[in-house]
Amino acid sequence: MKNIRTKITGLALVSLGLFVTSCSEDNFLDQQSPTDPPTETAVTNEKTLAIAVDGLYNLMQTSSDGAQNSYGALIPTLNELLGDNGFVSLRNSNRFTATRQPTLTFFVRQGGDIQTLWNSLYKIIANANYIISKEGVISDDLSNDDTPQNLFAQAHLVRAMCYHTLITFYADKVGGANQDLGVPLALKYDVSQLLPRSSVQAVYNQIKSDLDASAQISEDNSVTKLGKGALDIMYSRYYLSIKDYTNANVYSQKVLDNANYTLLSKSNAASYFSDDSNSAGETIFQLEYTSNDQPGANDGITATWYSGGRYRQNFATRAFYNQYSATDVRKTAWYSLTGVGAPSITTFPDNPKPVDVKKYTTPDQDIIIFRKTEAIFNQIEALYYTNPGSALTKLNDWVKTYRDENYAFSGSGTALLDEILKQKNMEFFLEGFRYTDLKRNGRGFTNTQTTVSLNPSMKEFQAFPVPLQEQNANPNIQQYPGY
Template structure:
């Protein structure tokens, strides 16, 4: 495959490409088709869009590369709240240890690069072709709007991983990532972080205009106007643009509602949940033989990783949850009375706890498959709760808006905890309360690394009393040590550019690698 860089179209097809020519596009849920077929009609273009979304949960090359769901696990593994109860298996431990992402030749450094540029290439191909299709303008605009929003989402994930954090009030000339807005095969250099965010916002602004007139989406697996505004809110929060973060978060959640407390204990695996704004709908016949999001995180699916290494919440964070908060029930308190709610991995043949299952204090039941015979399950990519948290945080950080921030937080907090009283905190204390709410609410959903980096916060794994399945596990082995190396002070917060990209992309040389 001569001179095909990672950010080019060769990411679309692993086995069928024989040259750099853009011959195929991953489109239909079970097949690849020629571009000419994909763009013969609006109907086929919609199938191409479906294929783009499917890439968000397709396994790339191994069990720890189950697309965006795997990146969600990596991002929380790199934080302090998502705790491993054992050290038996290697999957996602490279992220936990904070080592492999700093090796240009590692699969961890390459995986998100491959994943998001792969999805991005599909979005580009649809954007480049959609205007030439015969059909109603409103339908073509809707498709283009979706793909522009997805392209922005891809660049947003990538720049947070491979570039230094954005700092408001500065020029942000630090190296970011290649901006890939065309599949013309031209090698692209690393653009500045500022330029990357400018392109992200340009795409989102255009997407919001196009999606404003779009017909209702066919499913929550697709990006619509609300989700595009949710992206805009996330980006604004990361850029410390507090006004737009609050504005777009508030607009994004319009028309959606928070889930009930009974639904909150339902397993987080049904996309029809009223609170879910966007997610993956992975069916039983679409999961790989090994792997999938629920293979590693489910509280009840009987995989080796769940059975022997149930995932826990950091005990320090758990202690901050009020006893009257429904979220407290997502993790085992260690009592005999509560143990009945945490049987752990279930043997599908008997419907009871699997042989050899580990049940351990602080283990979770947040994510549970509906059918223990299958590791399939829907994956939450965006929920209403996040929008409340973004608005509250943005207002609190803006200064002079503490009362408004507390009011923005209140609907979510009181929904989860009926005994919650409107906060009267101000300043740093209010921000801390909001961030604790965010850590509890979004546990396991892939936000912690990004939050620590964008806020330039310490990542401190000290003080936990979490038990371990095996006495052979040490905190040193899996990096549960004091880690006070803020993003502004340490290069560890940047993933290395994959060596393949440096070797093949003529616009990026060894001198362009992250230090």
């Protein structure tokens, strides 16, 4: 997001690792006592409401304390490193190395990344809760082009996104194991609350409620603000998650019909990730970084994922790279077998050698959260469960038209589902999908590089553990069985 002189500081709640910030008339988010609630004068008009909503986007970025904390880095990183196509090199900085252990040492209550993700998402939720508590109180400022309704709608949508991410990682899928163990539903600011886990169904009901409450969101918000396109994408994700494939198809089509966005073409694919201006029209929502608020060389997604980054250690597998045909425009546009800088990644000790991912190459590059092509794959996945013949046709048509003119696939059954998810990962590698896509569809895997193997019967495939720090602070929270 743009540098608006915001200063994010933590206000820890007793349970859930929650934090909240407040804002004052001089556009700063002021630090408060670790035990005091936000002042009631923090959000009093549309101007301070807008500043507070901007603060939500700030919190979705990589944090200023060096933690790769949620949508800006950690979520896309874990989706690949806990899947079958990404890995940490044998030459590494010790970051994320537990993800490559076949003994599954990543999945422990003491895990720093598991704790960071939990804290980061609940921190955003706490701030959204405070903003939403002012709904119905803030009057429309007629001198401002925005409206309180649009700003509150964005806060509801942010909260829906966070709960969707939490339930995806920390609970099993709908219809899976332990449906009584969702995640705690914090919906108001209360330093005394020690919340138990709500059921999976209750959490999804809340996500739907927040999506519905976002109905007045603007149609034409910029790509650095959540708007109607982002809302419809989230509806399609939600309906896929609860296995309502008819509505997942309907909302995917709403995104595809939205003329404010254009599907990324073959000719624009090579430059898409270096074009923060979104000239291709594909981007629906992105986290905006500038030279003033970039995460820095030690932080952010480029630190570990790009061969020109400081730690140059996270890569795609050669088996994944070899899935692209020579005529697929993504192969050389988004990946490299040599990387940049010295030494070349061909000298790394891994066997097979790593593949560099070129999607994010500079610290101030914007991070894409929603783009129009996702609607294609959400629709195809929904159709797989309702009309597999149509899913097959749409998959072939899209790949041939937009990525690889020589593509052809004719499989059926689970082979078709695996091909749909494979093509989605080929399109969205390092954009936050693979682990959660496999989990949602019950598709176990083995990572060819690390030999890490997961399947739906394993607790590690079903859910992350509740962080030990959270258990120690909140006696009412139940641990996921087996941890």
